[in-house]
Amino acid sequence: MIRGAPRPVKPGGMINLTSAYQIGIFERASRLVLPRCLLCDEADEAPGVCHTCAALLQRPVASRLEPGLRVIAAFTYRFPLDHLVHRFKFSADMACGRWLAASLAAVVRDHPPPDILLPAPSSARRLRERGFDTALLLARWVGERTQCPVEQRALVKRRHTPPQTSLAREARERNLTGAFACVRSLEGLRVAVVDDVVTTGATHRALAACAREAGAREVVAWAVAMTPAPG
Numbered sequence: 001m002i003r004g005a006p007r008p009v010k011p012g013g014m015i016n017l018t019s020a021y022q023i024g025i026f027e028r029a030s031r032l033v034l035p036r037c038l039l040c041d042e043a044d045e046a047p048g049v050c051h052t053c054a055a056l057l058q059r060p061v062a063s064r065l066e067p068g069l070r071v072i073a074a075f076t077y078r079f080p081l082d083h084l085v086h087r088f089k090f091s092a093d094m095a096c097g098r099w100l101a102a103s104l105a106a107v108v109r110d111h112p113p114p115d116i117l118l119p120a121p122s123s124a125r126r127l128r129e130r131g132f133d134t135a136l137l138l139a140r141w142v143g144e145r146t147q148c149p150v151e152q153r154a155l156v157k158r159r160h161t162p163p164q165t166s167l168a169r170e171a172r173e174r175n176l177t178g179a180f181a182c183v184r185s186l187e188g189l190r191v192a193v194v195d196d197v198v199t200t201g202a203t204h205r206a207l208a209a210c211a212r213e214a215g216a217r218e219v220v221a222w223a224v225a226m227t228p229a230p231g
């Protein structure tokens with residue numbers, strides 16, 4: 001039985017975890033209880049996902065090579081991993097977020113380190129709805145574990161766009177035209193754009209194009225999960 005299945009988000013019903021102070025309170029409280037598996041809720045030796053549940057999580061067979069962009073992901077985005085992502089994004093479950101970030105950090109350690117991590121930006125409207133910045137938290141947590149600095153204000157989202165998952169593949173590309181910008185020089189830097197889930201890769205191709213325009217010499221996408229390759 002998977003606990004904490006995602007529920008529809010009610011307007012105004014979200015816990016607002018915008019400050020480090022509030023996040024600190026949440027994390028100190030969570031450490032007072034014995035470690036339990038995030039998926040099956042059985043007591044476990046360490047925080048995270050138990051061995052039995054971990055065996056259910058699929059790893060991508062290889063990093064997918066999008067046109068012009070390499071995506072490195074820790075997991076394939078499907079049951080039951082999707083529950084952990086939903087609980088982090090829509091229920092502000094920081095224990096899930098930290099475990100997902102630790103899993104991503106463990107995978108990217110096998111690859112050449114970038115000079116800088118850039119969280120995939122969200123629109124101001126999305127941040128207000130959610131109450132916190134999922135990509136920024138993931139980037140910080142992964143950065144702590146990989147010793148990579150995080151530049152949180154380089155990539156920006158200029159306007160709100162409908163959720164990519166609601167659109168057909170071609171419409172996703174159109175939806176993002178002019179939606180992103182890079183507002184600082186990335187001259188000569190190798191950068192990794194950090195996000196929770198990569199679907200078609202349209203968002204990350206657009207972000208990579210912005211980073212290259214700003215001078216980045218190499219761009220890679222780091223994601224907690226990516227959808228299974230078509231076919």
Ligand SMILES: [Zn+2]
Nearest residue numbers: 037040050053
């Ligand atoms: Zn378990």
